[in-house]
Amino acid sequence: MEFQAIILCGPGSDLAPLVSPTLPKALLPIANKPMVYYPLEWCQRAGVSSVIVACSSGVEPMVSQYVTLGYNSTQGSKMKVEVIGLDCETGMIIWNLKDKIKHDFILLPCDFITDLPPQIVVDVHRNQPLHTIGTGLWYKNTLDSIDKKTLKPNLTIHTPSSALHPQLLDIYPPPKGNSQLHVRMSMLWEYPQATISTSLLESFVYVMSRRVLDHEFGDSVAVPSTNAADKNGLLESKDWKKPWTTVIRDISRDSWRRAKESERDTMRFFIVPKEYNFLRCQSISAYFEANRLILKQTPFARPPQTAVAKGAAIGRDSLVGIGTEMEEKTSVKRSIVGADCKFGRECRLSGCVVMDGVIIGDNVQLDNCIIGNGVVIESRVRLAGCTVEGRYIVRSGTQSKNEVLRGYSVEGLLNSSDEDIEEYDEDDDSDDDENINESELEESDGEGISDDDDDLFDRGR
Structure with missing residues (x-):
């Protein structure tokens, strides 16, 4: 069975101040490779025929440039990769790609890191019962190093x-305070x-049948009118104009709402086996842990001669880019x-992530820090557990611990958004269940890496 893949690239505002208009989330480096490289490589190992990378129109040129000049040219992949800019809900993104989706497809986020072989996920889906329309992947977080406040586990109901x-x-979403959870009796009678489950996190990895695009929601068929196009030229459909998680929820509910039907679409459920690692980079702490995981898995690479020519000491547990x-x-x-990057004399780095083009003066100590692109750190600076925004200048003699160092502008404050996560459309629920707010239904971060107490990248909690 041939598969296509769709990689969804969100804005990543929860990764501020690391992301910026010139460095979108999909291109944020993890172990010196853009974030989107890892799902692309996972798709390549899965043997998919083609990949669509869907991102906002504003970052499409940058992502396209990386795919053309970076990924395709270095990987020598025969997999066809196309970058498309679409500014709409994730459900509508899939709906508007329906003419390009010719086969069953794998839906992926751009921000996941895993050593779970893709063939396991594909085989689980292939072995499902006949009327399975899709198989979703869920996981449990076991990493104390990831800020638990950034994890948003839903109440996931399953057999x-x-x-x-x-x-x-x-x-x-989890009930707030002492509010009750109202579950439909029609579901409980059949199941x-x-x-x-209160601890499972949505990976946003789904293997879907092509016929999901023809799925009938309730009593209506999700077919747009011939003239139903918005100002951006996107086809409209009330059943798809919602976040993808809402689409999955509605398909799951239809399977027991329409219990008397002999043929009904069902969503299947698969949990990442405990022997595999899985995490999503949806927060600063999860991003830090992703670098840690990749660094552990990366074989030793001799640092460039420019980095050691003058007697600098670089551990075998470190990775240094070209030209540093x-x-x-x-x-x-x-x-x-x-x-x-350029480092001065007598600098000490331990457990840090330093991006491209950083300039560091003499006698600087950095412990468990994330340093953005083009940062300038002047002499005699001491930072521990800090995150520094790209292009920021850290003045000489600065001493900071567990702080975010960034510059602020009036324009940035006015244009800031806290909606990295998708939100449920509270009006799309046709029954009497509680309205769902996807700010709490967000597919969440991190999972599964065994923390072996080696203090690697151990940022203060």
Whole structure:
């Protein structure tokens, strides 16, 4: 069975101040490779025929340039990769790509890191019962190093995970305060052993049948009128003009709302096995942990001669980019350093992520820090557990701990948005269930990496 893949690239505002108009989330480096490289590489191992990378129209040229000049030219991949700019809900993105989707497809986020072989996920879907329309991947977070406040687990209702083919039944946000969860009796009559999971996180990895685009929602068929196009030229459909998680929820509910029908579409449910790592880079702490994971898995690569020519000491547990220069008595341990950086004398880096083009003066100490592109750090600076925005200048003698160092502008404050996560359309629910707010239904971060107490990238909590 041939598969296509669709990679969705969100704005990543929860990764501020690392993302910017010139550095979108999809291109944010993890171990000196753009974030979108990892799902592309996962798709290549899965043997998919073609990939569509969907991002906002504002960053489409930058992402396209990387795919053309960066990924395709270096990987030698025969996989066809197309970048498309679409500014709409994720459900509408899929709907507007329907003419390009010729086969069953794999839907992926741009921000996941895993060592789970793609063939396992594909095989699980292939072995599902006949009327399975899709298989979703869920995971549990086991990393204490990821800020738990950034994790937003939903109440995921499913048949027992011990069953041969677990089925997804419903999704709710967690009740607030002492509010009650209202579950439909029609579901409980048919699935009396339904399980409510409070710790599972949505990976946003789905293997879907092509016929999902023809799925009938309730009593209506999701077909737009011939003249239903908005000002951006996007086809409209009330059943698809919503976040993808809402689409999945509605399909799952239809499977038991229409219980008397002999043929009905079902969503299946698969949990990442505990022996594999899975995390999503949806927060600063998760991004930091992703670099840690990749660094552990990367074989030792000899640093460029420019970095060691003057006697700098670079540990075998570190990764240094091309063109980086370091002066004598500089030490780098358990760190990732980007390309074309310049380090002064007697600098000490431990457990840091340093992006491209950073300039560091003499006698600087950095512990468990993330340093953005083009940052200038003057002499005698001491930073611990800090995140520094790209292009920021850290003045000589600065001493900071667990702070975010960034510049602010009136324009930036006026244009700032806190909607990195998708929001549920509260008017799309046709029954009496509680309205769902996807700010709490967001597919969340991090998971599954065994923290072996090696203090690698151990930022203060």
